[in-house]
Amino acid sequence: RSYSNPEAEGQLLNSFVQYFGDSLERKVKRMPLIEETVLLGDSLLTLPVVIIGNGPSGICLSYLLSGYRPYLSPDAIHPNPILHTKLEEARHLSIVDQDLEYLSEGLEGRSSNPVAVLFDTLLHPDADFGYDYPPVLHWKLEQHNYIPHVVLGKGPPGGAWHSMEGSMLTISFGDWMELPGLTFKEWAASKRRNIKSDRVMPEEIACYYKHYVKVMGLQKNFRDNVYITSVSRLCRGKDDEDRSQLNENISTQHLEMEDEQKSLIKRNWEVRGYQRATDGSHVPFCLFAENVALATGTFDSPGRLQVEGEDFPFVLHSMSDFGAAISKGKLRGKADPVLIVGAGLTAADAVLCAYNNNIPVIHVFRRRVTDTSLIFKQLPKKLYPEYHKVYHMMCTQSHTMDSNLHSAYTSFPEHNVLSFKPEMKCVLQSASGLKKILKFSVALVLIGSHPNLFFLKDQGHSIGHHSNQPITCKGNPIEIDPYTYECTKEANLFALGPLVGDNFVRFLKGGALGIARCLAIRQKKKHELIEGGDGGGDGVP
Numbered sequence: 001r002s003y004s005n006p007e008a009e010g011q012l013l014n015s016f017v018q019y020f021g022d023s024l025e026r027k028v029k030r031m032p033l034i035e036e037t038v039l040l041g042d043s044l045l046t047l048p049v050v051i052i053g054n055g056p057s058g059i060c061l062s063y064l065l066s067g068y069r070p071y072l073s074p075d076a077i078h079p080n081p082i083l084h085t086k087l088e089e090a091r092h093l094s095i096v097d098q099d100l101e102y103l104s105e106g107l108e109g110r111s112s113n114p115v116a117v118l119f120d121t122l123l124h125p126d127a128d129f130g131y132d133y134p135p136v137l138h139w140k141l142e143q144h145n146y147i148p149h150v151v152l153g154k155g156p157p158g159g160a161w162h163s164m165e166g167s168m169l170t171i172s173f174g175d176w177m178e179l180p181g182l183t184f185k186e187w188a189a190s191k192r193r194n195i196k197s198d199r200v201m202p203e204e205i206a207c208y209y210k211h212y213v214k215v216m217g218l219q220k221n222f223r224d225n226v227y228i229t230s231v232s233r234l235c236r237g238k239d240d241e242d243r244s245q246l247n248e249n250i251s252t253q254h255l256e257m258e259d260e261q262k263s264l265i266k267r268n269w270e271v272r273g274y275q276r277a278t279d280g281s282h283v284p285f286c287l288f289a290e291n292v293a294l295a296t297g298t299f300d301s302p303g304r305l306q307v308e309g310e311d312f313p314f315v316l317h318s319m320s321d322f323g324a325a326i327s328k329g330k331l332r333g334k335a336d337p338v339l340i341v342g343a344g345l346t347a348a349d350a351v352l353c354a355y356n357n358n359i360p361v362i363h364v365f366r367r368r369v370t371d372t373s374l375i376f377k378q379l380p381k382k383l384y385p386e387y388h389k390v391y392h393m394m395c396t397q398s399h400t401m402d403s404n405l406h407s408a409y410t411s412f413p414e415h416n417v418l419s420f421k422p423e424m425k426c427v428l429q430s431a432s433g434l435k436k437i438l439k440f441s442v443a444l445v446l447i448g449s450h451p452n453l454f455f456l457k458d459q460g461h462s463i464g465h466h467s468n469q470p471i472t473c474k475g476n477p478i479e480i481d482p483y484t485y486e487c488t489k490e491a492n493l494f495a496l497g498p499l500v501g502d503n504f505v506r507f508l509k510g511g512a513l514g515i516a517r518c519l520a521i522r523q524k525k526k527h528e529l530i531e532g533g534d535g536g537g538d539g540v541p
Contacts, residue, residue: 009389010356011367020376028344047150048265049519052154055294057508059213060179062221064516066183067095067145070122074108076136079126080334082106087136095122095137096145096517102387109507116123116483123180124506146396147519149289151218152226152273177205177505187211187342229456231292233490255359260421263506266290268492273455291492293515296451298473298498303447307340309420317444322350322444331441337410338363339426339440341417345375347446355408362438363411364428405468410458412436417445449474451499463489484518485511494518 049065051058072091073245083103088100100115109117110128125133151157174439176183187208213219269289274282302317304310318320322338325331331338340350343365354361367374376391394411420443421427428436439467450472453460461468464476467489471478478495480489485500487493496502496511 007283030203048147048289049149050271050287050289050525051149051151051267051289051295052231052271052496053297054155054157054222055150055297055497056158056177056179056332056505057295057297057511058153058293059152059157060509060512061230061496061515062151062213062218063180063216063296064096064512065147065149065519066218066221067142068216069140069142069145070137070477071095071140071182072370073136074136078122078136079133080107080121083121084136085539095119096513096520100514100517104389104483110504111502111510113480113500113507113510115224115485115504115514116507119510119513121504123509126444127506128176135289137180145520146349147516147523149221151222152228152271153222154227155407156210156224157213157218157222160264175380178208179505180509181216182212184208188250191433219338223275225276226273228271230272231455232270232272232389232457233422234267234270234288265490269293275356279341282464291494291519293494293496294453294478294499295474295495295497296453296499298449298503301450301452302445304448305445307417307419309422310445312420312422314424314441317445318448319346319353319444321351322353322442325442326353326359331357331359334359334441336360336424336439336441337444339364340446341365341440341444342446342448343367343374343394344446345387346448346449347444348376348387348445351390351393351409352386360407361409362440363394363409364415364417364426365394365411365413366416367413369398369413370409416518463487463495469500473498473501475502483514486515486518 009263014422038390040296047306051061054533071094072087078087086103100118104114104118107114107117107121111117111120120127122137123135125131125136126131156253178187187206213222220393224369247340267288269292271287271289271292274287277283294415304317307317316325318514335358337470338354339362340347341356341364343499351361351363371377374391376387379387381388384398393409394413398410398411398413412428412430415428415436416431418435419428421437424440426440427441428438430436451460451468453471458468460471460478464471465479469476477500479486480486480495485494485496487495494515496515498506502508
Protein backbone atom coordinates (compact mmCIF):
# COMPACT_ATOMS: atom_id res chain seq x y z
CA ARG A 1 0.00 0.00 0.00
CA SER A 2 1.09 3.54 -0.67
CA TYR A 3 0.72 5.57 2.49
CA SER A 4 0.59 9.33 2.78
CA ASN A 5 3.25 11.32 4.59
CA PRO A 6 4.31 10.09 8.05
CA GLU A 7 3.09 13.29 9.73
CA ALA A 8 -0.51 12.72 8.60
CA GLU A 9 -0.27 9.08 9.53
CA GLY A 10 0.98 9.99 12.99
CA GLN A 11 -1.86 12.46 13.54
CA LEU A 12 -4.44 9.77 12.93
CA LEU A 13 -2.62 7.39 15.24
CA ASN A 14 -2.38 10.03 17.95
CA SER A 15 -6.11 10.70 17.74
CA PHE A 16 -6.76 7.09 18.63
CA VAL A 17 -4.18 7.22 21.43
CA GLN A 18 -6.00 10.18 22.96
CA TYR A 19 -9.33 8.45 22.49
CA PHE A 20 -8.47 5.22 24.26
CA GLY A 21 -6.16 6.67 26.88
CA ASP A 22 -2.59 6.17 27.90
CA SER A 23 -3.19 2.65 29.21
CA LEU A 24 -3.63 1.38 25.67
CA GLU A 25 -0.90 3.52 24.11
CA ARG A 26 1.43 0.59 23.62
CA LYS A 27 -1.10 -1.16 21.39
CA VAL A 28 -2.37 1.94 19.62
CA LYS A 29 1.10 2.82 18.41
CA ARG A 30 0.77 -0.20 16.13
CA MET A 31 -2.76 0.74 15.09
CA PRO A 32 -4.88 1.65 13.22
CA LEU A 33 -2.51 1.70 10.24
CA ILE A 34 -0.99 -1.63 9.32
CA GLU A 35 0.74 -3.07 6.30
CA GLU A 36 -1.07 -5.97 4.66
CA THR A 37 1.87 -8.19 5.55
CA VAL A 38 1.26 -7.77 9.27
CA LEU A 39 0.03 -11.01 10.78
CA LEU A 40 -3.45 -10.85 12.30
CA GLY A 41 -2.15 -12.77 15.28
CA ASP A 42 -0.09 -9.79 16.37
CA SER A 43 -1.25 -7.84 19.40
CA LEU A 44 -3.22 -5.14 17.61
CA LEU A 45 -6.00 -3.00 19.02
CA THR A 46 -9.50 -4.42 18.82
CA LEU A 47 -12.38 -2.05 19.47
CA PRO A 48 -15.54 -3.36 21.11
CA VAL A 49 -17.74 -1.44 18.63
CA VAL A 50 -17.18 0.32 15.31
CA ILE A 51 -20.18 2.31 14.03
CA ILE A 52 -20.21 3.03 10.29
CA GLY A 53 -22.25 6.14 9.58
CA ASN A 54 -22.53 9.38 11.58
CA GLY A 55 -26.11 10.39 10.84
CA PRO A 56 -28.85 10.37 13.49
CA SER A 57 -28.67 6.56 13.77
CA GLY A 58 -24.96 6.55 14.56
CA ILE A 59 -25.22 9.59 16.83
CA CYS A 60 -28.02 8.08 18.91
CA LEU A 61 -26.18 4.77 19.26
CA SER A 62 -23.04 6.61 20.40
CA TYR A 63 -25.14 8.49 22.97
CA LEU A 64 -26.36 5.25 24.54
CA LEU A 65 -22.99 3.48 24.34
CA SER A 66 -21.45 6.50 26.08
CA GLY A 67 -23.39 5.59 29.20
CA TYR A 68 -26.54 7.70 28.94
CA ARG A 69 -29.47 5.79 30.39
CA PRO A 70 -33.23 6.51 30.20
CA TYR A 71 -35.38 6.11 33.32
CA LEU A 72 -39.08 6.58 33.90
CA SER A 73 -39.53 10.15 35.16
CA PRO A 74 -40.80 10.40 38.78
CA ASP A 75 -44.11 12.09 37.98
CA ALA A 76 -44.64 10.66 34.50
CA ILE A 77 -47.81 8.81 33.59
CA HIS A 78 -47.89 7.17 30.18
CA PRO A 79 -51.29 7.47 28.44
CA ASN A 80 -51.16 3.73 27.69
CA PRO A 81 -52.19 2.23 31.06
CA ILE A 82 -50.87 -1.26 30.28
CA LEU A 83 -47.46 0.06 29.29
CA HIS A 84 -47.39 2.37 32.29
CA THR A 85 -48.04 -0.54 34.65
CA LYS A 86 -45.12 -2.44 33.10
CA LEU A 87 -42.87 0.60 33.47
CA GLU A 88 -43.81 0.98 37.14
CA GLU A 89 -42.81 -2.63 37.84
CA ALA A 90 -39.16 -1.80 37.24
CA ARG A 91 -39.05 1.94 37.85
CA HIS A 92 -35.64 1.60 39.50
CA LEU A 93 -34.11 0.15 36.33
CA SER A 94 -33.18 2.03 33.19
CA ILE A 95 -35.06 1.05 30.03
CA VAL A 96 -31.79 -0.37 28.68
CA ASP A 97 -31.77 -2.86 31.56
CA GLN A 98 -35.36 -4.02 31.09
CA ASP A 99 -36.96 -6.72 28.93
CA LEU A 100 -37.70 -4.88 25.69
CA GLU A 101 -39.81 -7.71 24.30
CA TYR A 102 -42.06 -7.58 27.37
CA LEU A 103 -42.38 -3.79 27.26
CA SER A 104 -43.13 -3.63 23.52
CA GLU A 105 -45.68 -6.44 23.51
CA GLY A 106 -49.05 -5.27 22.17
CA LEU A 107 -47.86 -1.83 21.02
CA GLU A 108 -48.74 -0.60 17.54
CA GLY A 109 -47.13 2.11 15.47
CA ARG A 110 -45.78 3.12 12.08
CA SER A 111 -42.71 0.90 12.29
CA SER A 112 -42.51 -2.84 11.78
CA ASN A 113 -39.80 -3.04 14.46
CA PRO A 114 -41.34 -3.42 17.96
CA VAL A 115 -38.51 -1.74 19.88
CA ALA A 116 -38.74 1.26 17.55
CA VAL A 117 -42.44 1.59 18.38
CA LEU A 118 -41.70 1.21 22.11
CA PHE A 119 -38.99 3.86 22.27
CA ASP A 120 -41.03 6.24 20.13
CA THR A 121 -44.07 6.02 22.40
CA LEU A 122 -41.84 6.66 25.43
CA LEU A 123 -40.33 9.75 23.79
CA HIS A 124 -43.47 10.95 21.95
CA PRO A 125 -46.54 9.41 23.64
CA ASP A 126 -49.54 9.14 21.30
CA ALA A 127 -47.85 11.37 18.71
CA ASP A 128 -49.72 9.72 15.85
CA PHE A 129 -53.02 10.79 17.43
CA GLY A 130 -51.97 14.44 17.28
CA TYR A 131 -51.00 14.82 20.93
CA ASP A 132 -47.92 16.70 22.05
CA TYR A 133 -47.30 14.93 25.35
CA PRO A 134 -43.83 15.31 26.90
CA PRO A 135 -41.52 12.28 27.10
CA VAL A 136 -42.03 10.00 30.09
CA LEU A 137 -38.26 9.49 30.35
CA HIS A 138 -35.40 11.38 31.93
CA TRP A 139 -31.72 10.69 31.23
CA LYS A 140 -28.74 9.99 33.47
CA LEU A 141 -25.09 9.71 32.48
CA GLU A 142 -23.67 6.55 34.05
CA GLN A 143 -19.97 6.43 33.23
CA HIS A 144 -19.60 2.80 34.26
CA ASN A 145 -21.90 1.81 31.38
CA TYR A 146 -19.60 3.34 28.78
CA ILE A 147 -18.67 0.91 25.99
CA PRO A 148 -15.62 2.02 23.95
CA HIS A 149 -16.59 2.72 20.35
CA VAL A 150 -15.77 4.88 17.36
CA VAL A 151 -18.18 6.45 14.84
CA LEU A 152 -16.87 6.78 11.29
CA GLY A 153 -18.49 9.19 8.84
CA LYS A 154 -17.73 10.79 5.48
CA GLY A 155 -18.63 14.30 6.60
CA PRO A 156 -19.52 16.14 9.82
CA PRO A 157 -21.92 14.53 12.32
CA GLY A 158 -25.40 14.55 10.85
CA GLY A 159 -24.64 12.43 7.81
CA ALA A 160 -26.76 12.96 4.71
CA TRP A 161 -28.67 15.83 6.34
CA HIS A 162 -25.76 18.10 5.43
CA SER A 163 -26.27 17.43 1.72
CA MET A 164 -30.08 17.62 1.53
CA GLU A 165 -31.88 20.46 -0.19
CA GLY A 166 -32.27 23.55 1.97
CA SER A 167 -35.33 24.89 0.19
CA MET A 168 -37.76 22.16 1.24
CA LEU A 169 -39.39 21.57 4.60
CA THR A 170 -38.82 18.26 6.33
CA ILE A 171 -41.70 15.79 6.23
CA SER A 172 -41.52 15.32 10.00
CA PHE A 173 -42.00 17.91 12.72
CA GLY A 174 -38.83 19.34 14.23
CA ASP A 175 -39.68 17.62 17.52
CA TRP A 176 -39.73 14.26 15.76
CA MET A 177 -36.26 14.84 14.34
CA GLU A 178 -34.64 15.44 17.71
CA LEU A 179 -32.40 13.04 19.60
CA PRO A 180 -32.61 12.10 23.31
CA GLY A 181 -31.57 14.62 25.93
CA LEU A 182 -31.78 17.83 23.86
CA THR A 183 -35.05 19.06 22.40
CA PHE A 184 -34.99 20.77 19.04
CA LYS A 185 -36.75 23.81 20.52
CA GLU A 186 -34.11 24.15 23.26
CA TRP A 187 -31.38 24.10 20.62
CA ALA A 188 -33.21 26.62 18.42
CA ALA A 189 -33.65 28.97 21.38
CA SER A 190 -29.98 28.69 22.36
CA LYS A 191 -28.94 29.56 18.81
CA ARG A 192 -31.55 32.32 18.59
CA ARG A 193 -33.04 30.59 15.58
CA ASN A 194 -36.49 31.79 14.62
CA ILE A 195 -38.39 28.58 13.92
CA LYS A 196 -41.62 29.74 12.29
CA SER A 197 -43.08 26.30 11.67
CA ASP A 198 -43.25 22.92 13.37
CA ARG A 199 -41.65 21.62 10.19
CA VAL A 200 -38.13 22.85 9.56
CA MET A 201 -35.46 23.06 6.89
CA PRO A 202 -32.96 20.19 6.49
CA GLU A 203 -30.07 22.61 7.11
CA GLU A 204 -31.53 23.37 10.55
CA ILE A 205 -31.66 19.67 11.35
CA ALA A 206 -28.06 19.19 10.15
CA CYS A 207 -26.85 22.01 12.43
CA TYR A 208 -28.80 20.53 15.35
CA TYR A 209 -27.18 17.10 14.91
CA LYS A 210 -23.69 18.58 14.69
CA HIS A 211 -24.30 20.65 17.84
CA TYR A 212 -25.82 17.64 19.63
CA VAL A 213 -22.58 15.65 19.32
CA LYS A 214 -20.64 18.54 20.83
CA VAL A 215 -22.99 19.43 23.69
CA MET A 216 -23.42 15.77 24.71
CA GLY A 217 -19.67 15.24 24.90
CA LEU A 218 -19.60 12.63 22.14
CA GLN A 219 -16.92 14.27 20.00
CA LYS A 220 -14.14 11.96 21.18
CA ASN A 221 -16.00 9.03 19.61
CA PHE A 222 -16.36 10.60 16.15
CA ARG A 223 -13.99 10.59 13.18
CA ASP A 224 -14.97 12.71 10.18
CA ASN A 225 -13.82 12.53 6.54
CA VAL A 226 -13.54 8.75 6.82
CA TYR A 227 -14.31 6.47 3.88
CA ILE A 228 -14.75 2.73 4.42
CA THR A 229 -13.38 0.44 1.72
CA SER A 230 -13.94 -2.99 3.27
CA VAL A 231 -15.50 -4.69 6.28
CA SER A 232 -14.62 -8.36 6.40
CA ARG A 233 -15.05 -11.15 8.92
CA LEU A 234 -11.75 -12.54 10.14
CA CYS A 235 -12.81 -15.95 11.36
CA ARG A 236 -15.72 -18.33 11.18
CA GLY A 237 -16.60 -21.78 12.36
CA LYS A 238 -18.53 -23.58 15.07
CA ASP A 239 -16.46 -21.98 17.82
CA ASP A 240 -17.43 -18.51 16.59
CA GLU A 241 -21.08 -19.43 16.21
CA ASP A 242 -21.16 -20.73 19.77
CA ARG A 243 -19.56 -17.60 21.19
CA SER A 244 -21.76 -15.27 19.13
CA GLN A 245 -24.60 -16.35 21.43
CA LEU A 246 -22.72 -15.09 24.47
CA ASN A 247 -25.74 -13.18 25.69
CA GLU A 248 -27.87 -16.33 25.72
CA ASN A 249 -25.96 -19.28 27.08
CA ILE A 250 -22.36 -18.62 27.97
CA SER A 251 -20.70 -21.00 30.39
CA THR A 252 -17.39 -20.72 32.19
CA GLN A 253 -16.94 -24.21 33.53
CA HIS A 254 -14.84 -25.47 30.60
CA LEU A 255 -12.86 -22.28 29.96
CA GLU A 256 -9.19 -22.24 30.83
CA MET A 257 -7.84 -18.90 31.97
CA GLU A 258 -5.46 -18.57 29.02
CA ASP A 259 -8.26 -19.29 26.53
CA GLU A 260 -10.51 -16.89 28.41
CA GLN A 261 -8.28 -13.93 27.61
CA LYS A 262 -8.52 -14.70 23.89
CA SER A 263 -12.28 -15.19 23.78
CA LEU A 264 -13.36 -12.18 25.81
CA ILE A 265 -12.01 -9.56 23.41
CA LYS A 266 -12.74 -11.14 20.06
CA ARG A 267 -11.32 -9.90 16.79
CA ASN A 268 -14.38 -10.60 14.63
CA TRP A 269 -14.11 -7.87 12.00
CA GLU A 270 -11.45 -6.05 10.04
CA VAL A 271 -12.47 -2.54 8.98
CA ARG A 272 -10.34 -0.85 6.33
CA GLY A 273 -10.57 2.57 4.76
CA TYR A 274 -8.91 5.94 4.62
CA GLN A 275 -9.28 9.35 6.19
CA ARG A 276 -9.07 12.37 3.93
CA ALA A 277 -6.55 14.84 5.35
CA THR A 278 -6.84 18.63 5.11
CA ASP A 279 -4.34 18.67 2.24
CA GLY A 280 -6.46 16.21 0.27
CA SER A 281 -4.21 13.20 0.84
CA HIS A 282 -5.59 9.84 1.96
CA VAL A 283 -4.46 8.31 5.23
CA PRO A 284 -5.24 4.57 5.17
CA PHE A 285 -6.21 2.70 8.31
CA CYS A 286 -7.19 -0.72 9.50
CA LEU A 287 -9.21 -1.38 12.64
CA PHE A 288 -10.24 -4.63 14.25
CA ALA A 289 -13.67 -4.73 15.83
CA GLU A 290 -15.55 -7.12 18.01
CA ASN A 291 -18.86 -5.70 16.78
CA VAL A 292 -19.77 -3.56 13.77
CA ALA A 293 -22.96 -1.47 13.58
CA LEU A 294 -24.19 -0.36 10.15
CA ALA A 295 -25.83 3.08 10.33
CA THR A 296 -25.20 4.28 6.79
CA GLY A 297 -28.76 5.21 5.78
CA THR A 298 -30.00 4.86 2.21
CA PHE A 299 -28.95 8.05 0.42
CA ASP A 300 -25.84 6.60 -1.21
CA SER A 301 -27.19 5.47 -4.59
CA PRO A 302 -30.18 7.04 -6.37
CA GLY A 303 -32.67 4.53 -7.75
CA ARG A 304 -32.45 3.94 -11.48
CA LEU A 305 -35.00 2.87 -14.07
CA GLN A 306 -32.47 0.63 -15.86
CA VAL A 307 -33.75 1.70 -19.28
CA GLU A 308 -32.08 2.68 -22.53
CA GLY A 309 -30.75 6.25 -22.59
CA GLU A 310 -30.81 6.78 -18.84
CA ASP A 311 -27.14 7.80 -18.89
CA PHE A 312 -27.71 10.77 -21.21
CA PRO A 313 -26.54 14.02 -19.52
CA PHE A 314 -30.05 15.47 -19.68
CA VAL A 315 -31.41 12.66 -17.46
CA LEU A 316 -30.85 13.66 -13.82
CA HIS A 317 -31.24 11.60 -10.63
CA SER A 318 -31.08 14.13 -7.80
CA MET A 319 -32.81 17.27 -6.64
CA SER A 320 -29.45 19.00 -6.23
CA ASP A 321 -28.69 18.57 -9.95
CA PHE A 322 -32.16 19.85 -10.81
CA GLY A 323 -31.78 22.83 -8.49
CA ALA A 324 -28.39 23.63 -10.00
CA ALA A 325 -29.86 23.56 -13.52
CA ILE A 326 -32.58 26.00 -12.45
CA SER A 327 -30.22 28.36 -10.62
CA LYS A 328 -27.89 28.48 -13.63
CA GLY A 329 -30.79 29.41 -15.88
CA LYS A 330 -30.48 26.34 -18.06
CA LEU A 331 -34.24 25.81 -18.11
CA ARG A 332 -35.22 29.45 -18.54
CA GLY A 333 -37.25 30.05 -21.66
CA LYS A 334 -37.45 26.36 -22.59
CA ALA A 335 -40.59 25.52 -24.53
CA ASP A 336 -40.56 21.84 -23.61
CA PRO A 337 -41.60 20.69 -20.12
CA VAL A 338 -39.53 18.99 -17.46
CA LEU A 339 -40.19 15.24 -17.20
CA ILE A 340 -40.39 14.07 -13.56
CA VAL A 341 -40.55 10.34 -12.82
CA GLY A 342 -41.71 9.09 -9.40
CA ALA A 343 -44.61 9.39 -6.96
CA GLY A 344 -42.82 9.94 -3.65
CA LEU A 345 -42.14 13.07 -1.65
CA THR A 346 -38.89 13.91 -3.44
CA ALA A 347 -40.70 13.78 -6.78
CA ALA A 348 -43.41 16.00 -5.27
CA ASP A 349 -40.70 18.43 -4.13
CA ALA A 350 -39.40 18.54 -7.71
CA VAL A 351 -42.91 19.25 -9.02
CA LEU A 352 -43.28 22.12 -6.55
CA CYS A 353 -39.84 23.46 -7.41
CA ALA A 354 -40.63 23.47 -11.13
CA TYR A 355 -44.10 24.85 -10.58
CA ASN A 356 -42.80 27.72 -8.45
CA ASN A 357 -40.26 28.56 -11.15
CA ASN A 358 -42.90 28.59 -13.90
CA ILE A 359 -41.46 25.49 -15.54
CA PRO A 360 -44.09 23.17 -17.11
CA VAL A 361 -44.11 19.60 -15.83
CA ILE A 362 -44.87 16.14 -17.21
CA HIS A 363 -45.26 13.84 -14.20
CA VAL A 364 -44.94 10.10 -14.83
CA PHE A 365 -45.56 7.39 -12.22
CA ARG A 366 -46.51 3.72 -12.20
CA ARG A 367 -49.28 3.66 -9.60
CA ARG A 368 -52.92 4.61 -9.78
CA VAL A 369 -53.81 7.88 -8.10
CA THR A 370 -56.20 5.92 -5.87
CA ASP A 371 -53.43 3.57 -4.66
CA THR A 372 -53.66 3.53 -0.85
CA SER A 373 -49.89 3.05 -0.53
CA LEU A 374 -49.15 6.50 -1.98
CA ILE A 375 -47.42 8.59 0.67
CA PHE A 376 -49.92 11.42 0.21
CA LYS A 377 -52.64 9.19 1.62
CA GLN A 378 -50.76 9.08 4.92
CA LEU A 379 -50.28 12.84 5.35
CA PRO A 380 -52.95 15.05 7.00
CA LYS A 381 -54.04 17.84 4.63
CA LYS A 382 -53.79 20.58 7.25
CA LEU A 383 -50.19 19.76 8.11
CA TYR A 384 -48.94 19.15 4.58
CA PRO A 385 -50.90 21.46 2.25
CA GLU A 386 -48.14 21.69 -0.38
CA TYR A 387 -47.97 17.93 -0.88
CA HIS A 388 -51.74 17.68 -1.13
CA LYS A 389 -51.62 20.39 -3.76
CA VAL A 390 -49.36 18.12 -5.82
CA TYR A 391 -51.60 15.13 -5.17
CA HIS A 392 -54.64 17.14 -6.26
CA MET A 393 -52.90 17.95 -9.56
CA MET A 394 -51.93 14.30 -9.99
CA CYS A 395 -55.61 13.38 -9.76
CA THR A 396 -57.25 16.22 -11.66
CA GLN A 397 -54.73 17.18 -14.35
CA SER A 398 -54.16 13.78 -15.91
CA HIS A 399 -53.56 13.40 -19.64
CA THR A 400 -56.79 11.38 -19.73
CA MET A 401 -58.77 14.49 -18.78
CA ASP A 402 -57.59 16.34 -21.84
CA SER A 403 -56.00 15.05 -25.04
CA ASN A 404 -53.59 18.00 -24.97
CA LEU A 405 -50.95 18.58 -22.32
CA HIS A 406 -51.90 21.10 -19.65
CA SER A 407 -49.81 24.24 -19.80
CA ALA A 408 -48.31 23.96 -16.31
CA TYR A 409 -48.67 20.33 -15.24
CA THR A 410 -49.83 17.03 -16.73
CA SER A 411 -49.76 13.68 -14.95
CA PHE A 412 -49.36 10.25 -16.53
CA PRO A 413 -50.53 7.72 -13.92
CA GLU A 414 -49.94 4.01 -14.54
CA HIS A 415 -47.16 4.66 -17.04
CA ASN A 416 -43.66 3.26 -17.31
CA VAL A 417 -40.64 4.79 -19.02
CA LEU A 418 -39.39 2.48 -21.76
CA SER A 419 -36.47 4.57 -23.01
CA PHE A 420 -34.92 8.02 -23.44
CA LYS A 421 -33.90 9.14 -26.91
CA PRO A 422 -30.93 11.37 -27.83
CA GLU A 423 -33.22 14.05 -29.27
CA MET A 424 -34.66 14.57 -25.74
CA LYS A 425 -37.69 12.39 -26.25
CA CYS A 426 -39.11 9.78 -23.90
CA VAL A 427 -41.07 6.64 -24.78
CA LEU A 428 -43.83 5.86 -22.28
CA GLN A 429 -46.06 2.82 -22.04
CA SER A 430 -49.44 2.76 -20.33
CA ALA A 431 -50.90 -0.12 -18.33
CA SER A 432 -52.87 -1.15 -21.41
CA GLY A 433 -49.70 -1.30 -23.53
CA LEU A 434 -50.27 1.94 -25.45
CA LYS A 435 -47.01 3.77 -26.20
CA LYS A 436 -46.49 7.53 -26.29
CA ILE A 437 -43.51 9.66 -27.27
CA LEU A 438 -43.07 12.95 -25.41
CA LYS A 439 -40.55 15.77 -25.87
CA PHE A 440 -38.91 17.29 -22.79
CA SER A 441 -36.17 19.75 -21.80
CA VAL A 442 -34.69 17.72 -18.94
CA ALA A 443 -35.71 14.48 -17.22
CA LEU A 444 -35.56 13.96 -13.48
CA VAL A 445 -35.78 10.37 -12.18
CA LEU A 446 -36.67 10.36 -8.46
CA ILE A 447 -37.70 6.84 -7.53
CA GLY A 448 -35.95 6.51 -4.20
CA SER A 449 -32.41 5.68 -3.21
CA HIS A 450 -30.57 2.60 -2.02
CA PRO A 451 -27.71 2.00 0.41
CA ASN A 452 -24.31 1.30 -1.05
CA LEU A 453 -22.84 -1.55 1.00
CA PHE A 454 -20.00 -2.24 -1.43
CA PHE A 455 -17.59 -2.60 1.49
CA LEU A 456 -19.33 -5.81 2.66
CA LYS A 457 -18.90 -9.24 1.16
CA ASP A 458 -21.18 -9.56 -1.89
CA GLN A 459 -22.24 -5.94 -1.23
CA GLY A 460 -24.34 -7.19 1.68
CA HIS A 461 -26.73 -9.13 -0.57
CA SER A 462 -26.58 -12.12 1.77
CA ILE A 463 -27.92 -10.34 4.87
CA GLY A 464 -31.29 -9.14 3.57
CA HIS A 465 -34.68 -10.76 4.00
CA HIS A 466 -34.31 -11.98 0.42
CA SER A 467 -30.90 -13.54 -0.04
CA ASN A 468 -28.72 -12.63 -3.01
CA GLN A 469 -30.66 -9.42 -3.68
CA PRO A 470 -29.57 -5.81 -3.11
CA ILE A 471 -30.50 -4.25 0.22
CA THR A 472 -33.35 -1.74 -0.09
CA CYS A 473 -35.24 0.09 2.62
CA LYS A 474 -38.69 -1.08 1.61
CA GLY A 475 -38.36 -4.21 -0.49
CA ASN A 476 -35.37 -5.94 1.09
CA PRO A 477 -34.12 -4.47 4.39
CA ILE A 478 -31.41 -6.19 6.40
CA GLU A 479 -32.87 -9.09 8.37
CA ILE A 480 -32.35 -8.53 12.09
CA ASP A 481 -33.39 -9.91 15.43
CA PRO A 482 -36.31 -7.57 16.31
CA TYR A 483 -35.06 -6.91 19.86
CA THR A 484 -31.26 -6.81 19.50
CA TYR A 485 -30.94 -5.53 15.91
CA GLU A 486 -28.21 -8.09 15.30
CA CYS A 487 -28.17 -9.47 11.77
CA THR A 488 -29.71 -12.92 11.80
CA LYS A 489 -27.24 -14.10 9.16
CA GLU A 490 -24.06 -12.51 10.58
CA ALA A 491 -23.21 -12.64 14.28
CA ASN A 492 -21.75 -9.46 15.81
CA LEU A 493 -23.00 -7.37 12.88
CA PHE A 494 -25.78 -4.93 13.75
CA ALA A 495 -27.91 -2.59 11.64
CA LEU A 496 -30.34 0.21 12.39
CA GLY A 497 -32.23 3.05 10.74
CA PRO A 498 -33.29 2.96 7.08
CA LEU A 499 -31.23 -0.21 6.52
CA VAL A 500 -33.81 -2.10 8.59
CA GLY A 501 -36.84 -0.22 7.30
CA ASP A 502 -36.97 2.71 9.75
CA ASN A 503 -36.91 5.78 7.52
CA PHE A 504 -38.12 8.27 10.10
CA VAL A 505 -35.73 9.62 12.73
CA ARG A 506 -38.33 9.11 15.45
CA PHE A 507 -38.15 5.33 14.89
CA LEU A 508 -34.44 4.76 14.24
CA LYS A 509 -33.74 5.59 17.90
CA GLY A 510 -35.26 2.22 18.82
CA GLY A 511 -32.44 0.50 16.97
CA ALA A 512 -29.91 2.27 19.15
CA LEU A 513 -31.81 1.10 22.24
CA GLY A 514 -31.91 -2.52 21.09
CA ILE A 515 -28.21 -2.60 20.20
CA ALA A 516 -27.15 -0.85 23.41
CA ARG A 517 -29.07 -3.36 25.53
CA CYS A 518 -27.62 -6.33 23.64
CA LEU A 519 -24.03 -5.07 23.98
CA ALA A 520 -24.54 -4.14 27.64
CA ILE A 521 -25.70 -7.67 28.42
CA ARG A 522 -22.70 -9.18 26.64
CA GLN A 523 -20.29 -6.84 28.39
CA LYS A 524 -21.78 -7.76 31.77
CA LYS A 525 -21.33 -11.47 30.98
CA LYS A 526 -17.69 -10.84 30.12
CA HIS A 527 -17.05 -9.03 33.39
CA GLU A 528 -18.61 -11.92 35.27
CA LEU A 529 -16.31 -14.33 33.45
CA ILE A 530 -13.26 -12.24 34.25
CA GLU A 531 -14.13 -11.84 37.92
CA GLY A 532 -14.88 -15.53 38.25
CA GLY A 533 -11.65 -16.53 36.52
CA ASP A 534 -8.98 -14.44 38.17
CA GLY A 535 -10.35 -13.42 41.52
CA GLY A 536 -11.56 -9.98 40.54
CA GLY A 537 -8.81 -8.55 38.31
CA ASP A 538 -9.75 -6.50 35.29
CA GLY A 539 -8.67 -9.30 32.96
CA VAL A 540 -8.64 -7.22 29.79
CA PRO A 541 -5.45 -7.76 27.83
